[in-house]
Amino acid sequence: MRFSISHNLPDKNYGGDLLVENDTEKFDQLLDAETDVAVYGHVHKQLLRYGSQGQQIINPGSIGMPYFNWEALKNHRAQYAVIEVEDGELVNILFRKVAYDYEAELEFAKSKGLPFIEMYEELRREDNYQGHNLELLASLIEKHGYVEDVKDYFDFL
Structure with missing residues (x-):
C-alpha cells in the first residue's frame, strides 16, 4: 500500500x-x-x-x-x-x-506568545478567518513589531 x-x-x-x-x-x-x-x-x-x-x-x-x-x-x-x-x-x-476545550487552547496560545493572536481568537470564537486581510495583517505586524522579531531571529542564526 x-x-x-x-x-x-x-x-x-x-x-x-x-x-x-x-x-x-x-x-x-x-x-x-x-x-x-x-x-x-x-x-x-x-x-x-x-x-x-x-x-x-x-x-x-x-x-x-x-x-x-x-x-x-x-x-x-x-x-x-x-x-x-x-x-x-x-x-x-x-x-x-x-470535542476539546478551545478556550483553554487559546489561553495556551496566548501564554506562548502566538503571533497574530487577535486573528486566532476571532477565528476560534467567531469562525471568521482574516488571513487574507492585508490591511489587518499590516496593522498587526506594525503593532506587535513582528518585522523586528523576524530580523532578530535571523540575526541570531
Whole structure:
C-alpha cells in the first residue's frame, strides 16, 4: 500500500483546486501510478472519494479550523482520520470528530506568545478567518513589531 501525503497539491500549496465539490480531474493531480492512497489537507473538510483510476483520496479534516458550508454541521470539534492497513491492504478508514476545550487552547496560545493572536481568537470564537486581510495583517505586524522579531531571529542564526 503506497501513500502520498501533501498539504494541497504536491507542487502547489495554495488555491482552490481541491475543494470538496470539485470534479474528479482536479483530484487526479494528487495521484500517479505509484500512489494507492492520497492524503491531503488545505481545505479543512473531511473527505473520502476516488480518483478516476480508482485510487483512494482522503482529507482527514482539521484540528483547529474546520470549515462547514452547511450551518447545521458547523462545530469546533477537532477532526482526524484513522487509516487501517493490514497485510499491505487498506481495510478501514475512520473519520472522527472530538470535542476539546478551545478556550483553554487559546489561553495556551496566548501564554506562548502566538503571533497574530487577535486573528486566532476571532477565528476560534467567531469562525471568521482574516488571513487574507492585508490591511489587518499590516496593522498587526506594525503593532506587535513582528518585522523586528523576524530580523532578530535571523540575526541570531
